[in-house]
Amino acid sequence: MEFLRSVPAFVFVFGGLACLILAFSLWHIGRRRDRQDVFTILSTDPKQLAQRAATPVGLLKPIKSDADWRAIQVHARDAAYRRAVETVRNRYQLVGNPMLLPNTLRTTMDRWDISFRDAMIRVANDDGLR
Structure with missing residues (x-):
């Protein structure tokens, strides 16, 4: 019975951690794109x-x-x-x-x-x- 109480807590903690990692990754990608313009993306002068x-x-x-x-x-x-x-x-x-x-x-x-x-x-x- 103790195992059934710890599984939801385990899922909740690691699910929240996964959401934080995903949110940070998306924020970092969005921040990195703002610094680039179309010429640097296409490698064109x-x-x-x-x-x-x-x-x-x-x-x-x-x-x-x-x-x-x-x-x-x-x-x-x-x-x-x-x-x-x-x-x-x-x-x-x-x-x-x-x-x-x-x-x-x-x-x-x-x-x-x-x-x-x-x-x-x-x-x-x-x-x-x-």
């Missing part, structure tokens, strides 16, 4: 993120008009980028799927963590997905 986000055209819609290609052409002025744009334009105008280029550029930018300019050059050289 804000300047690098702004550079990557700067695309001359929206990559969520097809690139098919001449205005889109002109915007891409004037995005950077160096010779390597201009050659890459012409190569990519000639290659992807033959393709029947106008979303193939935006998807390829977006995937290349995400996979290699590079800017639009570098993604365009990589896509021109080797389709960017290697």
